[in-house]
Amino acid sequence: MENINNKSVEWHKAIKAIEVPENGGVAVLIEGKQIAIFNFTVKGEWYACQNLCPHKQEMALARGLIGDLNGEPKIACPFHKKSFSLESGACLNDDLCNIDVYPVKIEEDFVYIGL
Amino acid sequence: MKKKLIVVGNGMTAVKFCQKMVEAGLLNQFDLMVIGEEPHYAYDRVHLTDYYTGTDVLDLHLVPIQWYKDNQIEVITHTKVTLIDKHNLTVELEDKSIFKYDTLVLATGSAAFVPPIEGKDKDGVFVYRTIYDLSLIKEYVKGAKKGVVIGGGLLGLEAAKAIMDDGIESTIIERNPWLMGRQLDKQGASFLHKKLGEQGLNIITDTNIARVLGDDKVTGIEFIDGTSIETDIIVISSGIKARDELAIKAGLEVGKFGGILVDEGMQTTYPGIYAIGECALAAGMTWGLVAPCYEMAEVLVERLKGEDRSFLGTDMSTKLKLIGSEVASFGDALGSTPGAIPLVLENRFTQVYKRINISEDGKYLLGGILVGDASDYNTLLQIYKNKIVLPANPESLLSTQSQGGGFSLSVLDLADDAVICSCEGVTKGKICNAIENDGVTTVAGLKKCTKAGTGCGGCVPMVDDLLTAVLKKQGKDVKKVVCEHFAYSRQELFDIVKLEEIKTYPDLLAKKGHGMGCEICKPLVASLLASIWNEPIVKHQQIQDTNDKFLGNIQRGGTYSIVPRIAGGEITPQKLEVIGRIGKKYDLYCKITGGQRIDLFGARVDQLPEIWEELIDEGFESGHAYGKSLRTVKSCVGSTWCRFGLHDSVSFAIQIENRYKGLRSPHKLKGGVSGCVRECAEAKGKDFGIIATDKGWNLYVSGNGGSNPVHAVLLASDIDSDTCIKYLDRFLMFYIKTAAPLTRTSKWLAGLEGGIEYLKDVVINDCLGMAEQFEKEMQFQVDTYKCEWKEVVNNPELRAKFKAFANSDQTDSSIKFVPIRDQKMPTPC
Numbered sequence: 001m002e003n004i005n006n007k008s009v010e011w012h013k014a015i016k017a018i019e020v021p022e023n024g025g026v027a028v029l030i031e032g033k034q035i036a037i038f039n040f041t042v043k044g045e046w047y048a049c050q051n052l053c054p055h056k057q058e059m060a061l062a063r064g065l066i067g068d069l070n071g072e073p074k075i076a077c078p079f080h081k082k083s084f085s086l087e088s089g090a091c092l093n094d095d096l097c098n099i100d101v102y103p104v105k106i107e108e109d110f111v112y113i114g115l
Numbered sequence: 116m117k118k119k120l121i122v123v124g125n126g127m128t129a130v131k132f133c134q135k136m137v138e139a140g141l142l143n144q145f146d147l148m149v150i151g152e153e154p155h156y157a158y159d160r161v162h163l164t165d166y167y168t169g170t171d172v173l174d175l176h177l178v179p180i181q182w183y184k185d186n187q188i189e190v191i192t193h194t195k196v197t198l199i200d201k202h203n204l205t206v207e208l209e210d211k212s213i214f215k216y217d218t219l220v221l222a223t224g225s226a227a228f229v230p231p232i233e234g235k236d237k238d239g240v241f242v243y244r245t246i247y248d249l250s251l252i253k254e255y256v257k258g259a260k261k262g263v264v265i266g267g268g269l270l271g272l273e274a275a276k277a278i279m280d281d282g283i284e285s286t287i288i289e290r291n292p293w294l295m296g297r298q299l300d301k302q303g304a305s306f307l308h309k310k311l312g313e314q315g316l317n318i319i320t321d322t323n324i325a326r327v328l329g330d331d332k333v334t335g336i337e338f339i340d341g342t343s344i345e346t347d348i349i350v351i352s353s354g355i356k357a358r359d360e361l362a363i364k365a366g367l368e369v370g371k372f373g374g375i376l377v378d379e380g381m382q383t384t385y386p387g388i389y390a391i392g393e394c395a396l397a398a399g400m401t402w403g404l405v406a407p408c409y410e411m412a413e414v415l416v417e418r419l420k421g422e423d424r425s426f427l428g429t430d431m432s433t434k435l436k437l438i439g440s441e442v443a444s445f446g447d448a449l450g451s452t453p454g455a456i457p458l459v460l461e462n463r464f465t466q467v468y469k470r471i472n473i474s475e476d477g478k479y480l481l482g483g484i485l486v487g488d489a490s491d492y493n494t495l496l497q498i499y500k501n502k503i504v505l506p507a508n509p510e511s512l513l514s515t516q517s518q519g520g521g522f523s524l525s526v527l528d529l530a531d532d533a534v535i536c537s538c539e540g541v542t543k544g545k546i547c548n549a550i551e552n553d554g555v556t557t558v559a560g561l562k563k564c565t566k567a568g569t570g571c572g573g574c575v576p577m578v579d580d581l582l583t584a585v586l587k588k589q590g591k592d593v594k595k596v597v598c599e600h601f602a603y604s605r606q607e608l609f610d611i612v613k614l615e616e617i618k619t620y621p622d623l624l625a626k627k628g629h630g631m632g633c634e635i636c637k638p639l640v641a642s643l644l645a646s647i648w649n650e651p652i653v654k655h656q657q658i659q660d661t662n663d664k665f666l667g668n669i670q671r672g673g674t675y676s677i678v679p680r681i682a683g684g685e686i687t688p689q690k691l692e693v694i695g696r697i698g699k700k701y702d703l704y705c706k707i708t709g710g711q712r713i714d715l716f717g718a719r720v721d722q723l724p725e726i727w728e729e730l731i732d733e734g735f736e737s738g739h740a741y742g743k744s745l746r747t748v749k750s751c752v753g754s755t756w757c758r759f760g761l762h763d764s765v766s767f768a769i770q771i772e773n774r775y776k777g778l779r780s781p782h783k784l785k786g787g788v789s790g791c792v793r794e795c796a797e798a799k800g801k802d803f804g805i806i807a808t809d810k811g812w813n814l815y816v817s818g819n820g821g822s823n824p825v826h827a828v829l830l831a832s833d834i835d836s837d838t839c840i841k842y843l844d845r846f847l848m849f850y851i852k853t854a855a856p857l858t859r860t861s862k863w864l865a866g867l868e869g870g871i872e873y874l875k876d877v878v879i880n881d882c883l884g885m886a887e888q889f890e891k892e893m894q895f896q897v898d899t900y901k902c903e904w905k906e907v908v909n910n911p912e913l914r915a916k917f918k919a920f921a922n923s924d925q926t927d928s929s930i931k932f933v934p935i936r937d938q939k940m941p942t943p944c
């Protein structure tokens with residue numbers, strides 16, 4: 001697997017951290033691209049991925065439920081419950097293609113996404 | 116140097132062969148190349164009909180395209196192999212490219228057999244074998260009203276059901292005296308015939324077709340007796356023939372009725388060339404089901420590995436996929452073994468036919484037929500396959516297990532080499548090993564690790580039984596836990612939440628669970644919190660399923676639907692106008708639902724609060740169409756207007772709907788009230804149904820529509836309205852407290868020990884001493900009811916969550932509509 005941290009990423013200021021619900025997610029628009037951001041308060045971690053679910057091409061992932069599979073953080077699409085790892089982007093219950101995941105950092109109360 | 120192995124055909128057998136090669140580690144000895152003539156990568160032909168009903172081709176792929184790449188298997192699609200040069204060890208493709216091989220495997224499958232009927236080449240005549248065939252049918256059917264399927268076998272019935280479900284008036288034509296002649300006897304077929312007939316399928320048997328009528332296009336079919344019927348489309352499903360044309364051209368020996376002749380090790384009459392799957396003539400016949408094909412693939416891989424495995428034929432038992440009636444046949448279904456004794460159960464009332472054939476000495480089960488109820492298929496199949504000695508009263512095998520009677524066979528009694536999943540050839544031993552040694556504890560885990568249950572899925576109940584039995588034997592607690600995050604059943608969590616006064620999910624997770632939760636436990640806990648504390652579910656937005664999160668059902672394209680409550684289906688003309696006005700203003704698609712109310716579709720998430728605000732201002736409230744909660748209580752017009760009405764069913768329906776509105780439960784709840792036995796409200800198809808009698812009401816419970824319809828059963832008769840409500844309170848609370856997640860009342864009652872008699876004892880005789888508490892708890896629910904939408908509309912903080920993007924006021928530009936009959940719908944993908 002490619003290590004996304006080695007690529008030089010461009011950080012985008014997305015949203016105030018408190019605007020993302022605890023243990024939940026929101027969709028944001030960055031340069032016309034729909035991105036889902038998730039706040040895993042239980043674990044103190046943040047994740048981001050494409051908002052598009054590859055299953056039926058629905059712009060939906062931000063509206064799904066977050067959680068984990070054996071400790072691996074994941075998002076379950078609200079449409080047909082396909083789950084994707086927020087670490088690798090791999091589909092966890094099917095052979096669907098991977099989704100894009102993006103690095104996230106919090107600086108001065110703001111969420112930044114690396115594209 | 117690695118040897119080159121070419122597989123001709125990329126169908127189900129070919130891909131199974133590749134998988135087994137990978138598993139066997141043979142890819143370091145062979146370079147694998149697969150050449151297939153279809154444009155698609157290998158897909159699940161067994162579930163081809165799913166493609167017709169809307170499943171994506173991608174979802175039917177047997178392995179993802181990436182899998183071939185990951186394993187360095189070269190694949191050529193959309194190109195036919197036209198020639199084998201067996202002396203120079205090459206194959207030539209239709210694009211004239213030539214490849215050299217050391218080993219050649221033919222997995223060319225079969226083609227639909229088309230009898231030489233006059234006029235068979237007209238437009239509108241199709242076969243049913245590939246995705247391409249089905250895409251043609253799907254397109255052509257749009258312009259058709261009537262359809263004919265020629266051939267009343269397994270496949271023909273499947274095809275006929277598919278086009279019938281598409282709204283086409285369908286007829287099956289079978290040359291033989293009865294349907295499914297290979298699997299069923301005359302009696303069994305007559306049961307099936309009747310059942311399918313009731314569902315609207317026309318069936319003509321014992322007839323011969325003279326020709327297809329029409330100029331260029333099909334318009335009908337004429338029989339040899341001169342009669343004819345009209346049709347716009349014909350699907351031929353008269354059997355299959357092995358695709359042996361390539362083998363014939365190459366001079367390999369084939370059978371008199373087709374099929375490439377192979378020996379026990381799958382080798383053709385020419386060394387180095389093998390044939391597997393439906394194209395092969397193996398152990399004296401060709402094989403038209405996927406299980407034997409897979410076994411051939413496995414045998415060949417073993418042989419290539421140098422092992423001595425043989426294909427000697429296999430069992431052809433089948434349980435039919437959904438065709439409108441359960442049908443299964445196994446072993447010697449027709450009882451042709453000398454001395455076989457048939458035992459038959461015919462129940463014209465429940466429309467169940469069962470036949471088992473017992474060996475002459477009464478010791479063994481030889482085979483059998485099940486029509487109308489195939490729930491015992493797996494057990495009977497295991498008894499037959501494993502030659503289990505029968506009890507002294509073998510007729511007990513005929514009574515249904517699920518009804519308590521019958522001969523019960525513990526899965527643990529089976530031999531280790533008993534095959535549980537025939538599609539994948541997975542034995543009991545292999546499954547037990549996964550549970551005992553690899554620590555697998557779920558059916559999903561077993562599917563992943565052993566592949567059992569991933570084919571037709573028929574064995575899944577047995578796999579589940581086996582899992583439970585093995586875990587139990589190991590002394591492990593086998594209670595059904597919610598998911599990996601909580602080691603409790605729903606009922607236990609219910610008690611914990613209540614006794615420990617837990618009010619939030621994070622609190623429960625911290626105290627009683629582990630990890631970060633998931634899409635299974637979160638909505639479940641949300642439902643428990645709502646059932647127990649009756650707080651607005653929006654308070655727990657982050658653990659709700661999307662429908663509950665946004666208080667609307669999510670639609671294709673990502674918009675939501677709006678269903679205001681219209682209790683009992685009664686609505687004033689003024690209120691109708693309001694809905695009309697609001698629908699028009701926001702350009703919403705408008706439809707009367709099956710639940711006697713009105714659904715407005717196509718609202719963007721940011722529009723929801725605004726629209727609801729207007730509706731609430733006009734006196735509407737949430738209809739909870741999105742929740743696992745009370746939906747509707749349907750009513751018939753009743754005694755106020757109807758000349759047969761005994762009581763005022765509308766008033767009673769409204770009263771009940773308003774009483775239980777907002778009540779959260781393990782699954783959705785529906786009710787109905789009919790004013791007399793004519794039952795125009797279809798109350799017996801509901802979770803609770805009330806029907807007027809001349810003395811009061813009859814209360815029925817645990818009915819269900821949906822995919823497994825069940826009629827509600829009588830709980831109490833001739834009761835007055837107050838008693839009826841009292842019993843309903845008790846019944847509903849008992850259900851809410853004890854049902855497993857996502858279990859409708861019908862499934863819950865079916866699994867309730869003691870069944871309806873016990874339920875009567877709890878509800879009417881108060882055998883648990885809980886009745887008063889149930890009533891109190893229900894009253895608390897009723898008293899604390901609030902319209903969820905009102906809460907949101909009036910709360911700016913909650914309202915702010917209804918937007919497409921957290922960092923922008925733009926709306927989602929990916930949402931697009933197209934017109935349909937003066938309204939709109941989401942753009943088809």
Ligand code: SRM
Binds near residue numbers: 678707710711740800
């Ligand atoms: C809108 C409606 C169809 C229509 O246009 O008529 C409908 C629409 C849906 N039904 Fe239904 N059902 C509708 C009446 C029914 C009925 C008829 C009835 O209620 O009399 C049934 C059979 C009766 C029954 O439930 O026993 C019905 C049996 C189902 C089932 C199968 C339930 C089962 O126990 O097998 C599901 C799936 C489920 O709930 O898990 C389902 C699920 C759905 C969902 C919620 C699927 C989903 O999650 O997207 C559909 C939502 C569409 C939407 O976006 O709003 N719908 N559905 C009907 C709404 C009625 C209402 O006013 O609330």
Ligand SMILES: Cc1cc2nc3c(=O)[nH]c(=O)nc-3n(C[C@H](O)[C@H](O)[C@H](O)COP(=O)(O)OP(=O)(O)OC[C@H]3O[C@@H](n4cnc5c(N)ncnc54)[C@H](O)[C@@H]3O)c2cc1C
Binds near residue numbers: 129163225244393
């Ligand atoms: C609608 C339907 C429902 C079914 N339901 C069931 C069921 O419920 N249970 C069950 O057990 N079985 C069922 N079957 C049968 C099952 O699908 C077959 O047994 C299985 O597909 C056989 O696999 P195969 O690889 O031998 O043949 P196929 O899957 O047909 O694959 C052969 C492939 O080879 C290709 N090919 C042929 N000649 C060439 C050539 N010269 N060059 C390149 N490619 C070539 C073909 O185009 C085809 O793609 C069903 C079949 C259909 C059509």
Ligand code: SF4
């Ligand atoms: S409305 Fe009901 S029956 Fe119709 S497609 Fe949706 S879930 Fe299926």
Ligand code: FES
Binds near residue numbers: 053054055057060082
């Ligand atoms: S669209 Fe996401 S799971 Fe189907």
